Amino acid sequence: MSTAEETAGGEGSAWGEVTPDAARRLLIAAVEAFAERGYHATTTRDIAGRAGMSPAALYIHYKTKEELLHRISRIGHEKALEILRTAAAREGTATERLADAVSSFVRWHAGGRTTARVVQYELDSLGPEARAEIIGLRRQVDAEVRGIIEDGVASGEFDVPDVKGTTLAVLSLCIDVARWFNVNGSRTPDEVGELYADLVLRMVGAK
Amino acid sequence: MSTAEETAGGEGSAWGEVTPDAARRLLIAAVEAFAERGYHATTTRDIAGRAGMSPAALYIHYKTKEELLHRISRIGHEKALEILRTAAAREGTATERLADAVSSFVRWHAGGRTTARVVQYELDSLGPEARAEIIGLRRQVDAEVRGIIEDGVASGEFDVPDVKGTTLAVLSLCIDVARWFNVNGSRTPDEVGELYADLVLRMVGAK
DNA sequence: GGCTGCTCTAAGCGACCGCTCACCGTCGGC
DNA sequence: GCCGACGGTGAGCGGTCGCTTAGAGCAGCC
Structure with a gap:
């Protein structure tokens, strides 16, 4: 298993502008998941899980998927x-x-x-x-x-x-x-x- | 609304090898739906609907989506x-x-x-x-x-x-x-x- | 210490998914 | 006229989806 940072941040792809930290972790996790499986095949539970959070945490930082x-x-x-x-x-x-x-x-x-x-x-x-x-x-x-x-x-x-x-x-x-x-x-x-x-x-x- | 044949069969794309007729209609409907929305975002109900059939009919001709x-x-x-x-x-x-x-x-x-x-x-x-x-x-x-x-x-x-x-x-x-x-x-x-x-x-x- | 505000979780709601099952109409063979 | 085979339907099962809600934990500020 790799962490979110290793794959999506590999080339220093500057998600630095995304704050707070939890929101950035969720976004990087989403990039990974969308790239692997596609948007529709990715679940919000998967994104939250990759970011080490519960499914509900996603909706504190983003209104929708x-x-x-x-x-x-x-x-x-x-x-x-x-x-x-x-x-x-x-x-x-x-x-x-x-x-x-x-x-x-x-x-x-x-x-x-x-x-x-x-x-x-x-x-x-x-x-x-x-x-x-x-x-x-x-x-x-x-x-x-x-x-x-x-x-x-x-x-x-x-x-x-x-x-x-x-x-x-x-x-x-x-x-x-x-x-x-x-x-x-x-x-x-x-x-x-x-x-x-x-x-x-x-x-x-x-x- | 267009029929399945108009869009996917437009260039005579030879689904002729697919029989029987109902199986071909389902397949052409699936091509349309997959192209428009992607595989994962397409429902079996949508495919069957485009082919003018009930959702269950799909499973007579194909084992799975x-x-x-x-x-x-x-x-x-x-x-x-x-x-x-x-x-x-x-x-x-x-x-x-x-x-x-x-x-x-x-x-x-x-x-x-x-x-x-x-x-x-x-x-x-x-x-x-x-x-x-x-x-x-x-x-x-x-x-x-x-x-x-x-x-x-x-x-x-x-x-x-x-x-x-x-x-x-x-x-x-x-x-x-x-x-x-x-x-x-x-x-x-x-x-x-x-x-x-x-x-x-x-x-x-x-x- | 009490209070507010922010972040997060556990639980779960209503909807919809892929797929199945019991049943029905039609049609050729006898 | 009866029958099995085939292609079809309506209803619905178990599971998962996106998203919500009630409340816990924990800062910082007075």
């Missing part, structure tokens, strides 16, 4: 957006910025696979209002990547006939890492990030 | 494998065969998104033995694509430093189409297939 998923999803998307924004805003050519964005985005999906799985694949389990908010964040994610690709096309670095479609494909490729990446597999998050940065530069026809 | 998912998953994977085998075995250069494989595989994921979603994303809901069988089919899928890429490398058509990793990425890209493709969106399955074939040829450095 869905609020837990909402909080996880928002914090995760904000983190993902921050990663892309940092890469997009740095100095360098579009080629360098795109490679940086893809490799760090992929590293996050591979290294924090537990969190990324919940963030990327449990969106449909949210209610309409919560889902709408998250979709807004995803549009911003899309805009960051599209911006870099457009810069590369404008500077003549890239050859991309379909910018919207290629942006979609690049993000899709990165996101799907959370589905297949295996912590016990033969590749490290760094290696996958490097491979994917190379593949994406080929996709955009970087010189 | 999981058996439904297993049958759907196996038939779907066999269909996907058949599509790739056809493309891999045709005459032509590795470039032509890879483009054909990707475009037809993507067309299947986009056009039959309902089925593809269940096939690709509900694998973890299967029990150990059923999952092991499906994983065997997936390894064959992987082998088909890797075979084409290896052919291209051997003939000098492709420039691929990491065949295993690139194979994984190509399949990942295609599979993820089932997650984001929207029937009401601006692209047809054919258009996405063509775009993706082009992107994949770039990824393998096709001349």
Whole structure:
């Protein structure tokens, strides 16, 4: 048996903003459980148990089970957006910025696979209002990547006939890492990030 | 309200092998429900209701709810494998065969998104033995694509430093189409297939 | 020491789950 | 005309779900 911290906090995934301590422990336990079994197959008793508390304790810190998923999803998307924004805003050519964005985005999906799985694949389990908010964040994610690709096309670095479609494909490729990446597999998050940065530069026809 | 046939049978997705008629109707209803809500969030009452039958009728044709998912998953994977085998075995250069494989595989994921979603994303809901069988089919899928890429490398058509990793990425890209493709969106399955074939040829450095 | 407020637990409510069972209508074979 | 086989139903069982409630333990403040 592993504690909640070992798996979900493994890469220092900054749940530090969640207070008090008991609320954070519950949230980390929920991330683990949702990633392993999916939102609907996870019981509130399981979440509370992983956090070392009674089932009722969950409802002191969260109104419903869905609020837990909402909080996880928002914090995760904000983190993902921050990663892309940092890469997009740095100095360098579009080629360098795109490679940086893809490799760090992929590293996050591979290294924090537990969190990324919940963030990327449990969106449909949210209610309409919560889902709408998250979709807004995803549009911003899309805009960051599209911006870099457009810069590369404008500077003549890239050859991309379909910018919207290629942006979609690049993000899709990165996101799907959370589905297949295996912590016990033969590749490290760094290696996958490097491979994917190379593949994406080929996709955009970087010189 | 739409009938089960309209959505899940839309692309003539050949559930014809499932008999008798009532068993097929239940299976198509299950594909719809699993794709919309996920396996765990779908109730047997919902499946039976969509098929126009009472909850108990399901258990005349299937032993458990999981058996439904297993049958759907196996038939779907066999269909996907058949599509790739056809493309891999045709005459032509590795470039032509890879483009054909990707475009037809993507067309299947986009056009039959309902089925593809269940096939690709509900694998973890299967029990150990059923999952092991499906994983065997997936390894064959992987082998088909890797075979084409290896052919291209051997003939000098492709420039691929990491065949295993690139194979994984190509399949990942295609599979993820089932997650984001929207029937009401601006692209047809054919258009996405063509775009993706082009992107994949770039990824393998096709001349 | 008494009081308030916060965190947590034990117990359990009402609803709904997957699945079963006793029974029924229909239909081909004799 | 009777019969068994087959495919179907209504009712409901045992269990588990998300969530609530009454109250215990324990701070800090006067």
